[in-house]
Amino acid sequence: MFGNNNSTPRCPSCGAIMEPMVDLQFGVTTVVEYECPLCGHIVPAKFVKEAGTLERLVKAYHILGLEPGVDFETVTSVYKNLVKKFHPDLYPPEKRDVAEERMKKINEAYEMIKRVYSEIASKPKKKKRVADKKIFFSCVNLGIKPTYYADELNVEEIESAYRKKVKEHHPDAGGYAETFIRIKESYDYLKSVLQE
Secondary structure, X not given: OOOOOOXXXXXOOXXXXXXXXXXXXXOEEEEEEEEOOOOOOEEEHHHHHOOOHXXXXXXXXXXXXXXXXXXXXXXXXXXXXXXXXXXXXXXXXXXXXXXXXXXXXXXXXXXXXXXXXXXXXXXOOXXXXXXXXXXXXXXXXXXXXXXXXXXXXXXXXXXXHHHHHHHHHOHHHOOOHHHHHHHHHHHHHHHHHHHO
């Protein structure tokens, strides 16, 4: 189901091919987690890199009697019910060994799922970077370095370029009204993007 370690993993919930979510720091691209495009299930990359970890995670869900990807509150609730049901102290001495082994598996499964959820919860949610052609062309209209991404915009650079373009292309200074309107619209759009 998951392929070898060199392939992109499949979602433990629905089986779809998961998409890598990358982090770009200091010019190095690193896969930090995988997200399913269909159901949104997220798995930290370190669980995919460790041989067989994703398969063990799916098995952990099945040990608790759950389908992979359910919310953590459900996992905790089911875990507590299983502890009440299979606690070794509730069994006669001759069946206690079997109950202890069952409890050991339940505890290990719960701890693994808990570790995955705590790993996901500890990471701050980042907005997905969305390429925006309008940002690119607005930058070109203002004469600043073109980019497709809002997080690469610089407020001071935009305002400085806008003031310069207004002086050059204002209709009162001999510029064309259409050009001036395009510059004003580009400036307004970039400002609105930065305010989001």
